[in-house]
Amino acid sequence: MGSRLAIKFWGTRGIIPSPRKSTAIYGGNTSCIEVIAGSNPIIVDAGFGICHLGETFPEAQPLEVHILFTHLHWDHIQGLPFFNPIYFPETHLHLHSPLPITTLKSELDILFDGSYSPFRGIDKMPAKITFHQIESNYNVSGLDVSFIELQHSLSSTDNTPCYGYKFEETISAKKVAIITDHEAYKSPTNQKVINFITGSDLIVHDGQYTHEEYQDKKGWGHSSMDEAINNISAANGQHGILTHHAPHRNDDELDQLQRNLQNKHPEASFEFAKEHMLYEVNFKSKKTG
DSSP: OOOOOEEEEEEOBOSSOOOSGGGTTTOOSBOEEEEESSSSOEEEOOSTHHHHHHTTSOSSSOEEEEEEOSOOOGGGTTTGGGOGGGGOTTEEEEEEESSOHHHHHHHHHGGGSSSSSSOSOGGGSSSEEEEEEOOSSEEETTEEEEEEEOOOOOOTTOOOOOEEEEEEETTTOOEEEEEOSOOOSSSHHHHHHHHHHTTOSEEEEEOOBOHHHHTTTTTSSOOBHHHHHHHHHHTTOSOEEEEOBOTTOOHHHHHHHHHHHHHHSTTOOEEEOOTTEEEETTSOEEEOO
C-alpha cells in the first residue's frame, strides 16, 4: 500500500487577491497549493495563500519546506516575504524551479530589496534558504517530480516561461498534475501538455475564463473553462479541479458555472477549487480548517 497523496488549496485566485464575503467559499487569496505526501511540506507557488499556510507551522521547531514555482508573476510569488517559516532560524527553505538558480534568486530577491517590503535581501532572512534548479529525474521529499513548459503567452518584455508539474508517489504510482497559467487552445504545445498529464489521478488546471470571456482574452495566458475540461477529458484524468479564478467571480457565479458546465460536459468529472479544501488522490474532497 502506497503513501498518502493529496493536495490542499490555500490560494485559488488569479491576478489579484479578492477576499470578501461573496468569495469566502471558493477563496480570495492568490495561488498556493500544498502537496501532501510525507513529513516535509511541499508547496506549489507562493501567492498570498501561503501566508495562511505559514500560520499553521509551529515556531522553534526544525522544519524543512519545499516551494516549487510555476513562474514568477506577482500573483504566484507575492506571499513569500510574509510566509511565517521564513522568519524561523530553525527552518530550511528549499526554493525550486526549472529556471537557472541565478535567475530564480535574482527575481525573488526583488521582493526583499526594500522597495516593496522592509527587508534587506532574501539572504538576510532568518531561515536557511537553498535554491535548486529542477532537472529530469528529480525528487522532492520522496515524490518524483517532472515538469513541462506551458503555453503562457508572453509579451515582448516578459520572456520568463511558465511550467506545469506532475508529482508521482513512487510506491503506489499515484499522480497529481498541476497546470496553471496555461492557454489550452489546440496546438502542438497543448497536445504535449495533454500527453504529460495523461493518466494522472488528479489534474489541477487553469480555468479562469468562461468561453465568452475568452474571446476577448486570447493571448492573455489563461484557459477557458471548456478548454480546461476538454484537456482533462483528453488526458483520461480521473478528476479535474479548475483554479486561478477570475478576481471578479463570486461564489454564486462559480456555483452556477459548475451546473452549466456539468450539463455541457456530462461525462466529465471536475469541480472548481475551494480554499482550505483537501483533495485526496482518489478525488474525494473534504473541508478542513
